[in-house]
Amino acid sequence: MKFYQNKKVLFVAILFIIIVVLLLFVPFRTAVVFYKENTNHIEAFLPIDEKDTFQIIFKHSIHLTDVVEKYQVLGNHEIKQYEIVYEHFGIGMPSNAQEGETFVFEDGKYHVKNLDNIFPYMNVRNGKTVSENRLVWGVDNEHMVYFNKYFKPGAWFKIKVENLSTWQFLKGVRIRE
Template identity: 40%
Template sequence: MVRKIGLRYFKKTFLFAFILSIIIFLPFQRVLVIEDAKTNKLLAYLPLHRNKDTFEISYTHSIHLSNVVETYTVLKDGTIRQIELTYEDTAIGMPSNAEKGEIFKLEDGKYHLLNMRRDMPSIYMRTAQVVGTHRIISNNHELDLAEVIPPGSLILLTEQRLALWELWKGVNIVGRST
């Protein structure tokens, strides 16, 4: 009788531990990961949702010192697609016209490059060291990258699925620190 109770208790405990392990370690949450490009250390992440997988990178252009906003969407296969670019000056490093299928317009003193379909597997980016800041904006939340990343750092942005334990060790940039 004692053996049956002990075996039943062991089975229930094992099943509970197994299910808990799956919940904690199985990658399920689709996120835009910001990691150190040299060490692959998770620095921050942005949860992606089915209809809200668009984000912006906003920064001050280092030469003409005006604001630039790049808009991206993350496709279901993890591809990052640039869909829009907004800026104030067509000086060095900024486009002065549109490529095939894109729309280039001037509105309210800003240049807009629309209908972009520039796909990439990831984005390598060096954060501002001297001039301006880099910010990531999504779902009306904004993160100044200098808050979590040292100036001049090389970072990598990719789409990944993270498990609960990975989510707990990063910084969720939509307002909750984990």
């Protein structure tokens, strides 16, 4: 009888350990992850759901005006750029739309809409000279943080959408407003 009870206790202990390992280390929560340069080191992450949108706003280094790049998280964890908004033509800014896109002037800004640029990841640099990059997210884009709150000016990182485990969530730097 004692042998049977020891087996039962051992079985429960092993089952408990398996459950804890699964809960801690199996990736399950989607996030926009900012990796330091070309490493696996997570600098920060933004929890997000599939089909949610986010924006990266940067200050154009010549015109010193905001450029808004709008993105959506796709079901396969790719990132779709669907719009860009800016105030001045110039270096790096499109002067019209490609086939299937729409180019409009609204509220004093140029919009290139219906973009279908798909990325498995993006390399992004935090501004060094003009360091006013921002991350915007939420249902009505109600949340915004400056990159400088999380990243050094001039730093660059790879942005990917991935599932993170509870352990990664606990030890990582979660982006919050």
